Amino acid sequence: MGVGVIVVTGIPGVGKTTVMKRAAEGMDIEFVTFGTVMSDIAIKTNLVKDRDEMRKLSLEQQRTLQIKTAEKVGKMKNVIVDTHCTVKTPKGYMPGLPEWVLKKLNPTAIVIVEADPKEIFNRRAKDATRNRDPDTVEKIAEHQMMNRAAAMAYATLTGATVKIVFNHDNALDEAVKEASPVLQ
Amino acid sequence: MGVGVIVVTGIPGVGKTTVMKRAAEGMDIEFVTFGTVMSDIAIKTNLVKDRDEMRKLSLEQQRTLQIKTAEKVGKMKNVIVDTHCTVKTPKGYMPGLPEWVLKKLNPTAIVIVEADPKEIFNRRAKDATRNRDPDTVEKIAEHQMMNRAAAMAYATLTGATVKIVFNHDNALDEAVKEASPVLQ
């Protein structure tokens, strides 16, 4: 049985993994990261030697890998998949779940973990590993808005529900409580 | 001939049915509720005994029923269909018109009836039949925003236009006037 394939998304600094791991605590659900499954397949099939080589793949090779990954994860049927709704790149917002991925992954629910843009800005500022050209509060709000639009397009193609979960500062319990119904 | 299949949506308390019935007054257009057509089919085919049993159907059975309903309504070709852009559930916003429904329904226009979130909040508060755990004004705004995103995804798959009609307090005539071009 199981809950099906639950996709969890959220922009960097929002704490999506923390929220979903806590919400799934004690439950018999697998937890995978889409990107990790993808690079594992690439290494196993000798496409690349390590994760750093992933970006050298052609667009065509990447799509093939995405499909293989989605097929593998889609078959798990009782799994939380950590991935991106959209990835911010210099060329714009890249959809994390384009149609060819969705049709194999068949998610039952898409969770978007959000926080106030200012909270995310401050969390990123405290993280020394982040780059020196930070997004403004306005750009963070824009990214979250585009993710909502993307998620509804994903839902249209799959029938998945879209759950917005707020992970405000010092309110992890509240976030976990909001996320819980998705796992039932 | 006719106007094709016009979908009318709007969150609870917004008055979508009132607006569209008034806009279609005196016109030769059928008016159906998607959910009613669906449960009628389920009863007629002995899947359920009454509407209350609809929620016991499996996801697979529900999809099959949705498709049959969309096929039936899609053939009417001169009809206003009352339904939901998204349904708010504990698992998140569920798309009312997923791809498999859209491809059979083939709507020519999707009307979203909206009001200010505060207006909707107050209308719901006055309605004694509503539940005791009301959405906040912020959550009402979020629901309306997600509906807009969903509607544009529906439009992308069908070519339907998306018409936003405001049904403000004491301004039904204005709303009817805004909705009218869709029926021409």
Next chain:
Amino acid sequence: MGVGVIVVTGIPGVGKTTVMKRAAEGMDIEFVTFGTVMSDIAIKTNLVKDRDEMRKLSLEQQRTLQIKTAEKVGKMKNVIVDTHCTVKTPKGYMPGLPEWVLKKLNPTAIVIVEADPKEIFNRRAKDATRNRDPDTVEKIAEHQMMNRAAAMAYATLTGATVKIVFNHDNALDEAVKEASPVLQ
């Protein structure tokens, strides 16, 4: 080689063509307008005598023409296509790139040129060729929001990135700089 098919969109008065022509200056990229290619095909195939007759075509004829146009432009593979994310009509927002167009066009990136709704309002007010029933600032904001939602649906079906470029008053250089990575 080339950059693929780059779609540039933006509501009337935003200056999308200016921004993209400047960003592509000196580069070996074709620049076409979707609507012009479409009416050229219609005239060449004797469907219409001139552009004014385009609006007399049936919905079915228009779709066939859209597909032919998308096929032609999609094959260019190193081209900027000027078109609309959504077109505002009395029946609502009409998607400029419905699924049947997207699947032939296969864009690699969709650029949305935006400005503050007030800036757009003022630019339109100064333009004597515009109609006498102007959109309010709120309606301009609504149109831009619907375009973002549409663009993410387009991206979901194609994998294209969605780049938002702000073309504020007296800041064309900034806009061109934002748009440039899409052309690399």
